Amino acid sequence: MVESKDKTPENKVTPAARQYPDPASKLRQDPPTTGHSWDGIEEYDNPMPRWWVWIFIITIIWAVGYWIAMPAWPGIQSATSGMLGYSSRANVATEISEFEARNEQFFVQLLETDLDAIRDNDELHRFAVNAGGSVFRAQCSQCHGTGGAGVQANGFPNLLDDDWLWGGTMDDIVTTISYGIRNEDYPDARYSAMPAFGQDGLLDNDEIDQVVNHVLSLSGADHDAALAAAGAEVFDLNCASCHGVEGEGDYFIGAPALNNQIWLYGGSPDAIRESVYYSRFGVMPGFERRLRDAEIRAVAAYVHQLGGGQ
Template identity: 55%
Template structure:
């Protein structure tokens, strides 16, 4: 005898009362396990804010009952690494600057540490790859064209004291006259000397104007750039005969440079970086390929 099958009717689920375009929204409860997980995360979150520093106050923040302080932990980690590196840093500071590139131990440490210093303090102007930004006045540190010298001692001095800043009395200092703005040269003379600079740098130029510009150059520019136009590191005067230009070497840019002059400023890092950091970043820059 077969049992009689009873047709079950689906359980009626109440609705939320929301209706949109004839569609009703059922009021199905969330799964019980999901609700308990939610409650547990809330309890865990409250417990976390009690145990660890969390809530901001008017003059500080809650400290947490377990006394954890991430700032103190980071400072302790930094001190631990500083203590571990103290002996090699002392050697770096005591070493003769010129000897560092030839000392494998010091160079390895200095290049590694200097790369970090460079990225944190120098890359904003010189670029992450140290190639500078042509047309903006930020020198390329990868080539051999150094306004103030590219050996270890010269680089160290430049980093320590900076260039044309007002914070260090020993900063590298030079000033190119604004030949046009100050009325030293007339526009035709500026145009002529620009053509002469184009000529000695191997660019297309007007020969007639360049010939006249040679006399203007001899009377106004040789004192800094030299008779041959190859510059003078004592004054930070650039070599005008090569293809490397800090602000650009086309006729329009050269005209602007001669007319208004340039006055790039580099900060002095002597008061911001420690001596071992300055030596490290000097070694790093020197190792990039352009160091002399």
């Protein structure tokens, strides 16, 4: 058997074959390939289009010019300021100052206008509601909710209804916002304390069950009639002095009304029993030192118009 003189391995690719893998490409004068192969596919070694090269050069020149003219390179404490001295922070500060200067005339007018007369000036009232709403969302929404609906489980009052612990007039709301409720920061803070009838042993468990059912009956909720009848006397002796004989409440001492379906801590038998047994002692901070007087008035106007202002 005669051995073939062609000893070129079948898988060996000659330089000519690498440059012109397709025999017909030599006739077409295709450009050479890069020499790389992916799954048998090779790419031509074409030069980049001239227009692309010029765009690339222009972007480099633009970048160098931007570094020189504008803030670009960060340093340890600040970035390079650039020859143009541009500062987005300074621009924002300037715009804020301009708007504050425009609004200041309305804040001055808020201070000079009687609280009950703010609603008579449409432009001033509109400004007060918008400004007060902005302050409310920043300072008050954490407890009362973004829309003022409150969180009943935590005893944060709903400001959308017409039931007020300390009164819902503009003067009352301003006082509450200014000094808060049961805090130790302001001598003028609203203050009241309900006895813990169960914890302090003022009433036994049977009497507490009776008064709970009587309170449920005042609001028209489901209750045990026999227990409610017995609880009427317990209520009259222990609760009526603050909450009223009919459960109408008292704004002057912050005693809530019990004859409606509006509840600060919930109106279920268990929630009412817990209130009677342990008492409640919600605290609200005062904002006299946090907000300007005009801002407090604006928040009062916002809260007053939410639906329950008196």
